[in-house]
Amino acid sequence: MIKALCTAVLVTACSLSASAPAPRLRPATASPPAAAPDGGCAAITAPPPESAPPTSVNTLRQAYFCVLDNYYSGPAMDSTALLKSAFAAYTRDLMRRGADRADLQLPALTGNRDTDWAAFAKVLGTGDPAALRAAITGMVAGLHDNHARWHRPTPPPEGGPTGTGIVGASAMQGPQLDPAARPPLFITRVLPGSPAAKADIRPGDIIVKVNGMPAFIGDTANQGMLDAFASGKIRLTLKRPTTGRTRTVDLREGPITRQPPAVTSKTLPGGVAYVRLPGFHEGAADQVIAKLQGKPEAVVLDLRGNGGGSPREVTRLLGAFAHGKVTSYFCPLKGDCVPNRTDDSVPLLGLRLVVLTDRGCASACEDFSAAVKGNGLGTLIGTRTAGVISGPSEGYLLDDGSVLLLPKVRHLGPDREIIDTIGVPVDHHAPMTALDLATGRDPGVAKALAVL
Template identity: 85%
Template sequence: MNRALCAAVLVAACSMSAPAPASATTSRQASSSATPGGGCAPSTAPPQESAPPTSVNTLRQAYFCVLDNYYSGPVMDAKALLKSAFAAYTQSLMRRGADRADLRLPALTGNRDTDWAAFANVLGPGDPAALRAAITGMVAGLHDNHARWVRPTPSQEGGPTGTGIVGASAQQGGSQLDPAARPPMFITRVLPGSPAAKAGIRAGDIVVKADGVPPFIGDTVNQGILDVFASGTVRLTLKRPTTGRTRTVELREGPVTRQPPAVTSKKLADGVIHVRLPGFYEGAADQVIARLKGRPKAVVLDLRGNGGGSPREVTRLLGAFAHGKVTSYFCPLKGDCVPNRTDDSVPLLGSRLVVLTDRGCASACEDFSAAVKDNGLGTLVGTRTAGAVSGPGEGYLLDDGSLLLLPKVRHLGPAREIIDTIGVPVDHYAPMTALDLATGRDPGVAKALALL
């Protein structure tokens, strides 16, 4: 199990990313330079793996970067940003027993430049670990599921490691636990050949406890269990739903093999094809369309666990099912919303469509699902989507090689409705249970076939 939160039991959700700039092949050296006198530089390449440590200047860059580039940055209260950063900074010091008696938030006026100067004067040289916490806290204070700070991860000799548990029923959009989740929590995906697989852990196994911590307190998901899964070793008490047998397994990180995402398909009933799309990555739409060349009578498009990706892939795939439709809107802080439309260069399939969704369907996946529902292109089956689609994010590089992802616009559905934090409701409720997974049953596919 990786130490990063989203790579423990949870799978990191893919952000709905804006189209890559034409200069995406620019050298890493050129793309990592900060804008002189500004907060940050637009990213045209991945973050550097080797860079200077996080400093007060890095925090300064992040602060001005948010104010200059975030969706509501120009009208944001700069004091709130500094307050979030300062709270996280002092909490980091306290956790390590390094609090300072002279460390107090200075009086802030609302002028972003003079407030930063006062703030930086109080910090002094700064504590690197606390500075990293401050940037994390400042971004978290935006309460935006597409705003995040990503630090470069050094290359691992011998490949990636983890426990191999990469899916759980209580996850929302892959990156957090769902406050609407209902017990029990169960494993939904285990990587083949991983430590978890070798320990006999299977999809459907119910998590009774993790290091003695229950996943639910009453009917409320226990957010504290995230800290348990963020460690490299975890002791799991599991219940097999088919037998009722309970056992305890101690898992340690080991080598894992992750295959790149790929479209898969299989024939169901006569003239119906089931296509699973794990993400809207580059080329995903054409991969799905290639699987449907025979123009099947009906398509069951499985988007469960699809964490999102590129809006361009969304509009291209929708073009196979309808032309001349608005799929969503991207709205700036000021001015008119820009409509996104189906890619009408894609030949129409003429197939009936059923889309399978769950709480793991996030970002671009919700963009697709809302377009299907609002435009009457098909039927949604499963559970409500994640509600994690604030808007496409753009990357900005800071001087320590880290990347700040910030949405510049807000996403609205085709009916100009807000989907972020709410999700897209399904037409037919068909959740997956632990017993379903353990026995190979699929209520979503069964309902789709019944409808078709």
């Protein structure tokens, strides 16, 4: 569950959400990556190479200057904060492996990015590759930006993907644990044919303990679950809400089958169309529009669990419900914000719209939801969105074949409101409970039909 959701990373471009799962990149060539003209990072235009040099001090240097030159607030950033975050992560990694060095001490920093780097690199010497990777991760994490990532592509595993098959949980906020989540923690999605499905684990099952640890400590989700789920072998204490039965299941990773995201639909009572959109992937808007060509009375668009995707798909789908509207703004560090607008080349459907959201609705999903709410295009039902929408990322290639993803602009809603870290509030609160999932009830759909 949490491993599947929290380690899903982007490996290509600015159009992808920071929280949407992305396919692993297949190697392009066997040659090393081309260096940027100035020796810094290069904007990524193709998959990383099959083979590349190991992570080195130069890789960390590239990442450092790449952030300062390309990140949204990089030009105004205190460069010493980047080096402090990197150095702290570097030393922690050495300590975990019993390889700390007596001479390893952060040098005095002046705030001059070039001289500070020279002093920093001198202390590192040749560097430890594993600790250098930890340093880049720590430096990027120090930005506290949900759309900033560092990723080292790996080839697809032989024999296909593996996992437990638990790929959704109630306490998730986009790709992370939700600090606002309340007990109980329950499973929301299980892949068919997976180890979890074979163990009769179902949506709605309440997770009482993970490897003996309580799922909640008081009213706060236990962060220790992250490491437990990442281990590949886990013991779950589960409670079935329909019967109250509690049991313990030992679960190991095994082969899983992941279907590509697909738009699905059905007809609800009263001639209302229900369309589920799992992500704003390429072509998603046209797929939704195609589902609505039968002239339904209205549409319930289910965006629960939608991790985001392409901003272009957002404006295209919004163009089916309104023309001439500002949907959001992309704002540079300095200068005027650039408005994004509905794609008015799309014919209007003329349908009443209800959108279902939850804490799994992140990034481009929030972009769409905010535009619907801010422009009065429909009604939002469910729970507040994730608040994971700092700005679209662009990818930069480093010399070890890894990819640095950095937002160049900040996202604001259609009224220039900040949505990042806050989320989009709904018009009608209708959360899904464990018992709802276990019995097939859907309070969001029920409320949508009542509103329509």
